[in-house]
Amino acid sequence: MRPGARFDGSPVDWERLADVISQSVRSDLPLPNALEALAEDCPDRATKSAFRQLATLISRGMSLQDGLRRISNAQSRELRAILEAGTLCPQPGEALSRLLKLRSHYQESLFDLRAVLGYPILCGLVIMAGLPILLSQWLTSGFSLINLANYPDIWSVSAPDCSSTSSAEIVVQVSVWWLASLLFLVFIVLATAVLLVIAVGPTRLSSASWIYRMPLVGTYYRMAALSYLAGVMAELLDQGVRMPAALSAAARVSRWPKLKKALEEASRGTEEGIPLGEAMAKSPWMSATFLAFLADSSQTIPLEERFRALCSLFDRQVSSLRAVLERNLTGIMLLGLIPALMPLFAWFVAVQSCLATFTW
Secondary structure: OOOOOEEOOEEOOHHHHHHHHHHHHHOOOOHHHHHHHHHHHOOOHHHHHHHHHHHHHHHOOOOHHHHHHHHHHHOOHHHHHHHHHHHOOOOHHHHHHHHHHHHHHHHHHHHOHHHHOHHHHHHHHHHHHHHHHHHHHHHHHHHHHHHHHHOHHHOOOOOOOOOHHHHHHHHHHHHHHHHHHHHHHHHHHHHHHHHHHHHHOOOHHHHOOHHHHOOOHHHHHHHHHHHHHHHHHHHHHHOOOOHHHHHHHHHHHOOOHHHHHHHHHHHHHHHOOOOHHHHHOOOOOOOHHHHHHHOOOOOOOOHHHHHHHHHHHHHHHHHHHHHHHHHHHHHHHHOOHHHHHHHHHHHHHHHHHHHHHHOO
16 A cells, blocks of 8 residues: 555555455454464564554454544544544454555546656657757747848848838737747646645545546546445445445545535435435536436346446546547647747748848
8 A cells, every 4th residue: 555544654455454354254253363463474563553543443342443533543534534434344254354445546547647648758758858948049040030120231242222111020020929938838837746746645635626627637536436435335335334434435535526515415415315426416526427327216226336337437448548548638738839930930931021122
């Protein structure tokens, strides 16, 4: 498990702890003895400490659910929510193991953005490094051409003076194209800065509302969050957790602020007897696919199976979006080469305009 899930200041392998609990319960072993024995073989000091504390709490008569709640008090908000969600299930060890694997898969999908954004960021950095130098050189060439236009004797002794109107047109052409290039460069700088921020901390940004409003990356974050939600709901419902409690637990696990609020409202709605599809349809941003799968139908497919199908569907969409993101973002950043051609084109037009004046 990635660093961040900590116990007494050190990272804890919570997936291993959950697997140990699950296997011990499945094998009908005394849980305190199994935890103490496995703690001896655990090379990780933090995980060993968590094993022993949980074993001590259970040996004192505390239930496994209460023991997990006790040791989860020192964890991060998200991890504490996952541990509390696992305690709602009749088999907390097995449920916790699956929930932690879902969380790990969700984080991995966000960390995959680093590889996706690599080429766009590289293109942006190259453009930022080279384009200002080219712009300054072409701007100097443009003004040099304007000066040549004012002194046509350099071109031909018998050539007439270029009109002031022609010189003014050259100034306008060079200035407009150079200004357009400068504005495009500012856009490239801002886009590269945003992509760098996303690449540095993709999981931290999952709790920021603005990331979900971005045109391409925001769609990726939304699909990943909905896949994670569907997986959590499928696991909780499969373990026999009541719908309002499952929605409330999923709201605490979710990192998307709007999704968290929608789940809390849906939990209150289902507690009042409102169908799940109708309760979640009150959120205007909710995915139409999500609502269609949860709508009441004559089919006898249980809700946990529908959530499991949604999880698989959104997971495939995340995989396809990964390729689309890399291709589209790289193409957008490569458009930064257009400003590199704008001043050259303006310089060429200015040359043609001045030569046309000299031919008269």
